[in-house]
Amino acid sequence: MRTLTALLAALALVATACGDDEPEQQTxxxxxxxxxxxxxxxxxxxxxxxxxxxxxxxxEVEVLAGGDAGSVVNQAVxxxxxxxxDVLFGIDDTFLSRALEEEIFVTHxxxxxxxxxxxxxxxxxxxxxxxxxxVCFNYDKAFFADSDVDVPDDLxxxxxxxxxxxxxxxxxxxxxxxxxxxxxxxxxxGEDGWLDWWARMDxxxxxxxxxxxxxxxxxxxxxxxxxxxxxxxxxxxxxEVIFAEEPLEEAPTGVIEAGCYxxxxxxxxxxxxxxxxxxxxxxxxxxxxxxQEGIPETWFxxxxxxxxxxxxxxxxxTIIPDDPTELDPDLIAENRDRWIDEWIAVMEG
Amino acid sequence: MRKVRWGWVVVAAIPTxxxxxxxxxxxxxxxxxxxxxxxxxxSGVEARLLRVGWFTVWQAVVSTVLTFxxxxxxxxxxSTFAFRGRRVAMALATVPFVMPTVVVGTxxxxxxxxxxIVAILAAHVFFNVAVVVRTVSTLWSRIxxxxxxxxxxxxxxxxxxxxTITLPLLRPALAAAASIVFLFTFTxxxxxxxxxxFQYATLExxxxxxAVTLFDLPLAAALAVVQLIGVSGAxxxxxxxxxxxxxxxxxxxxxxxxxxxxxxRWTVAVSVIGSLGILVIPLGVLxxxxxxxxxxxxxxxxxxxxxxxxxxxxxSLLYATMAMVLATFIGVLxxxxxxxxxxxxxxxxxxxxxxxxxxxAVTIGFGFIVALGSPVDLRASYWLVPIAHALVAVxxxxxxxxxxxxxxxxxxxxxAAVLGASPFRVWREIDLPIVTRAALIGAGFxxxxxLGEFGAxxxxxxxxxxxxxxxxxxxxxxxxxxxxxxxxxxxxxxALLTAGVVLAIDRARxxxxxxx
Numbered sequence: 119m120r121t122l123t124a125l126l127a128a129l130a131l132v133a134t135a136c137g138d139d140e141p142e143q144q145t146x147x148x149x150x151x152x153x154x155x156x157x158x159x160x161x162x163x164x165x166x167x168x169x170x171x172x173x174x175x176x177x178e179v180e181v182l183a184g185g186d187a188g189s190v191v192n193q194a195v196x197x198x199x200x201x202x203x204d205v206l207f208g209i210d211d212t213f214l215s216r217a218l219e220e221e222i223f224v225t226h227x228x229x230x231x232x233x234x235x236x237x238x239x240x241x242x243x244x245x246x247x248x249x250x251x252x253v254c255f256n257y258d259k260a261f262f263a264d265s266d267v268d269v270p271d272d273l274x275x276x277x278x279x280x281x282x283x284x285x286x287x288x289x290x291x292x293x294x295x296x297x298x299x300x301x302x303x304x305x306x307x308g309e310d311g312w313l314d315w316w317a318r319m320d321x322x323x324x325x326x327x328x329x330x331x332x333x334x335x336x337x338x339x340x341x342x343x344x345x346x347x348x349x350x351x352x353x354x355x356x357x358e359v360i361f362a363e364e365p366l367e368e369a370p371t372g373v374i375e376a377g378c379y380x381x382x383x384x385x386x387x388x389x390x391x392x393x394x395x396x397x398x399x400x401x402x403x404x405x406x407x408x409x410q411e412g413i414p415e416t417w418f419x420x421x422x423x424x425x426x427x428x429x430x431x432x433x434x435x436t437i438i439p440d441d442p443t444e445l446d447p448d449l450i451a452e453n454r455d456r457w458i459d460e461w462i463a464v465m466e467g
Numbered sequence: 468m469r470k471v472r473w474g475w476v477v478v479a480a481i482p483t484x485x486x487x488x489x490x491x492x493x494x495x496x497x498x499x500x501x502x503x504x505x506x507x508x509x510s511g512v513e514a515r516l517l518r519v520g521w522f523t524v525w526q527a528v529v530s531t532v533l534t535f536x537x538x539x540x541x542x543x544x545x546s547t548f549a550f551r552g553r554r555v556a557m558a559l560a561t562v563p564f565v566m567p568t569v570v571v572g573t574x575x576x577x578x579x580x581x582x583x584i585v586a587i588l589a590a591h592v593f594f595n596v597a598v599v600v601r602t603v604s605t606l607w608s609r610i611x612x613x614x615x616x617x618x619x620x621x622x623x624x625x626x627x628x629x630x631t632i633t634l635p636l637l638r639p640a641l642a643a644a645a646s647i648v649f650l651f652t653f654t655x656x657x658x659x660x661x662x663x664x665f666q667y668a669t670l671e672x673x674x675x676x677x678a679v680t681l682f683d684l685p686l687a688a689a690l691a692v693v694q695l696i697g698v699s700g701a702x703x704x705x706x707x708x709x710x711x712x713x714x715x716x717x718x719x720x721x722x723x724x725x726x727x728x729x730x731x732r733w734t735v736a737v738s739v740i741g742s743l744g745i746l747v748i749p750l751g752v753l754x755x756x757x758x759x760x761x762x763x764x765x766x767x768x769x770x771x772x773x774x775x776x777x778x779x780x781x782x783s784l785l786y787a788t789m790a791m792v793l794a795t796f797i798g799v800l801x802x803x804x805x806x807x808x809x810x811x812x813x814x815x816x817x818x819x820x821x822x823x824x825x826x827x828a829v830t831i832g833f834g835f836i837v838a839l840g841s842p843v844d845l846r847a848s849y850w851l852v853p854i855a856h857a858l859v860a861v862x863x864x865x866x867x868x869x870x871x872x873x874x875x876x877x878x879x880x881x882x883a884a885v886l887g888a889s890p891f892r893v894w895r896e897i898d899l900p901i902v903t904r905a906a907l908i909g910a911g912f913x914x915x916x917x918l919g920e921f922g923a924x925x926x927x928x929x930x931x932x933x934x935x936x937x938x939x940x941x942x943x944x945x946x947x948x949x950x951x952x953x954x955x956x957x958x959x960x961x962a963l964l965t966a967g968v969v970l971a972i973d974r975a976r977x978x979x980x981x982x983x
Contacts, residue, residue, distance in 0.1 A: 152847060160931040161941045182847055184928040185832065188679040193836050193928050195682075196500070200840040202847065202928055216682055291676065292660055327582065328661050331569050331943050335951055336576035343577075354946040361771060361947025363760040371946075418945065455681060466666050 148393040150178040151400050153385075154194060154203035156187045162416050171403040177396060187213055187294065194388060195220045201390030204397040207404075209245065210381045211444070212297060215451030218244060223386035226398040230405040233423040237444070238382050245384035246401050249410075251419035252352035252442050253298040253381060255285075255374035258339045261346035272376050273306060276347075277318035286325040286337040286345035291458050293329045294381070299349050300461055301450065302379035305443040313464050320465055340370060352378065353418040356435040360415070369435040380442040383419065474891050475807070482801035482820070486861075489854055490823050493834030500837060501688025516673070520693065523653060523669040526584070530591035530652040531645055537592045538599035541742030544735045545600065546607035549724035556739050557604070558969040561597040562962045563746050565919030567936045568657030569943055570958045574752040575662060586662040591655065593746060595648045600742075602644040603637060605908075610636055612723045639709055643866060646705040650698060650825040670694045674827045679926075691830045698825030702818045750962065757959045762952035766960070769949060776957055779938040780964070783918055786934055790856035790917035795910040797857065798864025799902060803894065805865065806872040820865055823858040831855065832926025846928060855924050856917040863916065864909030871905035872898060911972035915965055935961050 155163075160183035168179035182203060184190040191213045194206050198220070209217055217223070223244040231239065231246065238247040262269050267284075270276050276285055288296030304312045325345055327333050334350055337343035340358075355369035362370075385404060387397040403409055410426035413419060420428070420438065541560060545553055563571070571590060580586035610633060618628040656671045668676070670690055678687035727735045757763070766776045801820055805813050823831070835855075839845040875897060883893045920936040933941070935957060942954035 154928055157937075157940070158944055161933065161937060161944075163931060180847065181931050182928045183931045185926045186679070189829075189832070189926050190928075192679060192682070192684075192833065196833060196837050197840065200844075202836060202840070291680070327576075328663075329569075332572060332576055332661060334946060335943065336573045341951065350946065357946040357950075358948075361945055361949040363948045363952065462666075 147175070148177060148204075148396055150180055151205065151393060151396055152180045152182060152203040153205045153207050153400070154182045154184050154190055154388075155206075156190050156208040157183045157185060159208050159417060160184075167412075167416070168400075168403070170408060171400060175396070175399065177400075179400065191217050194222050198222055198388075198390055201388045203388060204391040204393055205385055205400055206388055207248065207383070207385040209384050209386070210294075211447045212294070212301075212381075212450055212454070214245070214384065214447040217386075218447075219451075222389055224389045224391075224394055226387045226394070226401060228398070228402050228405050230402060230423060233405070233425050235422075235424065238422055240384070245386040246405060247382050247422040248385050248401075248404050249413050249417065249419040249422050250380055250382045252378045252439055253295045253302070253349065254352045254378040254439065254442075255347055255376070256338075256350040256354050256371045257374060258346040259368075259370055259372055261339045265346075269372070270347075270374060270376070273303065273315065276324075277315055277322055279322055281347070282323040283325065284345055285319070285347045286327060286333045286343070287349040288330055288333050289326055289328050290461055295330055295333075295349050295351070297454075297458075298379040298381055299377060300457065301445050302377050302443040304457065305379075305445055306377070313460060316461060316464050326465065347374070351418065352436050352438065353414065353420070353432070354436075356414075356429075356431045357418055359431055359435050373437055373439075375437065375439045378439040378442040380439075380444045382422070382444075472890055474889075478800050479804045482797045482804065482861075483816075485797050486801075486820055486858075489835075489839075490826075490831075490858055491819065493838035494826065494830065496838040497830060497834035498688050498691060501684045502692070504685045516690070519668050519670060519673045522667060523671075523694075524697070526587060526591075526655075526659075526667075526669070527649050527653040530588055530595070530655075531648045533588055534592045534595045534648050535599055535641075535645070537742060537745055538596045538603075539742075540738030541596070542600050542603050542607070544738040546604040547725065548727045548731075548735050550727060550732075550735060550739075552739075553724075554970055554973050555966075556743060557600060557973060558966040559743060560600050560746060561915065561969045562750065562965050563593050564595075564597040565915055565961060565965045566594075566750075566958065567920070567939050567961075568661060570753065570939060570954070571749060572657070572661035573943075574749040577752055578749060580662065582662060584663070584667060587655075587659055587667060589745075590658045590662055591652045593749060594658070595651055596742065596746060598647050598651070599644045602647070603640045606640040607633070607637055608724060610723065612725075639870075642705055642708050646701060647824070647866075649701055650821075653698065653701070654694065654825050654827060656828065670697075671827050675829050678829050678833065687829070691827055694825070694827060695822070698822065699818065702821050702825070706814050706818060753955050753958050753962075757952065757955035760948065760952045762949070762956040765949060765953050766956055769953065771949065776938050776942075776953060779933045779935050779957075780960065782932050783934040783936075783961075783964075786853050786856065786932070787914045787917035789850075789853035790860060791910050791913040793853055794857040794860035794864050794913035795906055798861045798909055798913075799868055799906050801861065802865050802868040802872055802902070803898065805869055817865065817869075821862045824862050828924075829926050831858070832924075832928075835927050847930060849930050849932070851927060851929050852924055852932070852934075853917065855927055856920075857913065860909075860913030860916045863912035864906060867909035867912070868902050868905045871902055875901055908972060911968060914968055918961065918965060918968070935964075 160181045163181045172178055184193050187208055187210060190206065191209055193202065194217065206217075206222070218240075225243045226246065227243045228246045231243070234247050238250065240246075257269055267280055270281065275281070287299055290297040290300040303315055306312070307315050325337060327337060330350065333345075333348045334354075335341050337345045338348045339346045352373050355371045355373060358371055359366050359369050385401050387394050387401065391397050405423055407423060407426050410421035410423040411429075413421045413426070414429055414432050420432075538560075541556065544550075545557055571593065575586055575590055580589060614632060615628050618632050619625075623631070653669070654671045655669055656675065659667055659669050659672050670693065674687050674690045674694065677683045677690060801816070805817050808816075835851065836846060839851075845851060879897055880893050883897060884890070888896065918935065920934065939954050939957050939961070942950045942957065944950075
């Protein structure tokens with residue numbers, strides 16, 4: 119019991135010590151800046167990623183991996199009083215409303231913001247767009263070369279018996295591309311018609327899996343599965359070329375332009391940061407042409423800065439859809455749960 | 468007034484502070500934060516939660532039973548017979564335990580297990596067979612054969628001997644294995660998500676969904692409490708059962724394995740192959756895929772996808788060593804406290820140490836982030852990952868050392884004390900030598916748990932260190948034949964590393980006791 123009492127006393131002490139520091143105006147240049155990011159961003163960061171920034175400013179950049187995008191936003195919200203990082207990276211439009219609602223960011227107008235398309239921008243500059251990626255159907259070229267079936271060019275084509283059992287998509291409740299594609303169908307067919315399309319797909323035998331890994335590496339015909347059409351990214355064909363076992367002249371997969379959804383990823387200065395100016399400069403660096411041109415080959419998404427040039431592999435082997443879907447973040451935040459429930463009722467009911 | 472034994476206070480304080488600061492306190496902070504805003508009443512939510520709760524319990528019970536059935540033939544064979552390849556068979560059975568869920572999920576889908584309840588149960592069996600085999604065989608192989616022979620001489624059939632003598636003697640180990648498999652499957656996350664789709668959600672999946680995707684922290688916290696109550700209930704039942712059935716019989720110091728003769732050889736072979744077959748087929752898929760190109764060479768030379776995968780082996784070994792040292796140190800001290808003190812304190816202390824095994828990764832991850840920011844900000848520390856691994860590994864160390872410590876007759880300690888030895892000297896001279904080997908078994912589990920990551924770190928904001936599982940996720944996150952092939956090859960490397968560690972431990976544990 120003695121130990122227990124001592125422990126409780128110690129815990130109480132710790133708990134009171136958890137008082138918050140008021141956010142201060144930055145007085146000096148910090149030694150380090152910390153970025154909290156989702157795993158797929160953090161895992162691909164190397165020594166060189168921020169080397170130029172570190173050399174120019176003398177500030178060391180540390181990157182924390184915080185799980186998936188949702189987990190990262192939650193962690194930022196839970197630590198507003200005692201922030202774990204200066205910059206949050208990797209928030210996309212499906213989580214944006216939640217973050218803005220909680221006011222976890224301070225405004226920062228990047229010096230490069232004019233290089234970004236207007237549609238990407240947050241009018242109040244609380245977050246800065248860094249990259250975008252298009253979630254699109256990929257098809258296996260080898261399959262369609264040997265088949266009587268033509269590559270579909272419209273979502274309506276897919277909902278026929280011709281494509282029965284040939285299409286795999288991810289579940290909108292467990293997967294980010296799955297959610298993106300569900301939003302694309304809502305945009306395409308409207309609130310009144312989108313569930314009809316899914317009901318037709320269900321009848322035609324669409325295959326639903328929980329995540330991208332399973333869709334691509336277990337169901338895709340290219341990797342021994344049964345589906346020549348899977349929901350993936352516009353950047354997947356160039357990745358197939360870059361990460362091929364034998365050098366390839368042409369990408370073995372292609373992108374179907376119908377049903378693409380554009381995900382924009384943002385960075386923001388966290389409101390509790392003690393070094394908001396330096397954190398802002400770090401975001402400026404991330405939007406600079408130098409950093410932006412490295413984005414495609416590091417994270418397989420596209421630079422938000424329109425002055426950044428794409429690597430040749432990306433120019434040769436993919437298309438950037440002319441008219442991808444984007445929905446208003448507020449609309450998504452308001453309706454997402456209901457949409458997913460309705461989708462589940464149709465597909466699993 | 469009784470003299471305060473300061474040495475004992477220190478021994479008790481270290482594990483108490485560890486579990487208190489890194490588990491109980493973060494847990495209370497995050498649950499407190501969530502529950503303070505709770506308002507239940509959203510229509511339809513309760514119905515879904517009831518369904519989720521029912522499914523969680525149901526699948527955990529069925530998974531546990533199936534795991535026992537699948538493990539039984541192999542457990543019987545390795546506990547009764549000495550045969551060539553026995554240790555290799557046991558090491559092989561341990562490999563699934565550390566395989567990343569994503570990798571296993573892909574293999575299961577490739578084998579034709581589409582999203583279904585069958586796929587979930589099969590994967591649970593695949594992951595947990597090792598727990599049953601290792602836990603039960605340690606005890607089984609040390610049953611005095613003379614007791615069994617006595618039964619046979621008196622005219623009992625083999626079945627009667629097994630049912631009336633062996634089975635009752637094995638009860639503590641069976642209960643221990645059942646409780647661990649139940650905890651693992653009760654809190655199953657990745658398997659259910661990947662192989663179950665959305666219609667099959669466990670409490671763990673629902674906590675994730677509420678907290679991370681729907682931002683309903685209050686409801687997530689309420690669910691976490693429900694989950695904790697379920698887990699505590701199972702553990703409480705287990706500890707009571709252990710006390711009731713603890714048989715006071717002396718185990719043989721060495722194992723009693725016979726060489727199988729005649730027809731028995733075939734029975735043994737069929738049993739081993741039968742149990743291992745379930746495990747080897749999915750692993751075979753990985754191996755064959757890893758050999759579809761020069762992917763092992765790529766691991767050494769190809770830096771296109773993920774820098775140097777080889778460096779990740781070093782990182783994993785370093786983390787695993789840190790986690791092992793930490794878990795063994797804390798676990799042995801805790802086991803000393805548990806055996807020294809009897810009664811309810813000891814029982815609750817033991818139960819609390821087991822809880823991290825049955826607590827959702829989301830709860831622990833978010834708990835860390837709200838609780839460990841001050842007085843010293845540990846949240847970005849490199850120690851966070853080994854600490855999280857150690858939390859999960861400590862129960863294994865405790866389970867493997869407590870039985871050994873209990874086997875030391877208290878008269879031995881009292882005699883030493885009467886002769887003037889200080890409590891520390893008694894511990895050093897009597898308990899420590901005996902506990903070393905048993906602790907080694909626990910240490911091995913700690914090492915293996917850390918190698919496999921176990922999802923404990925999925926929701927902790929942590930420095931970006933590329934361990935083997937992290938590297939596999941990264942490779943699997945990229946399209947391309949090389950990315951996929953290297954992910955498979957690195958998974959096989961992880962499997963071999965695990966088998967190697969387990970084989971080394973099995974050699975070291977020879978002649979020693981330890982059960983869960």
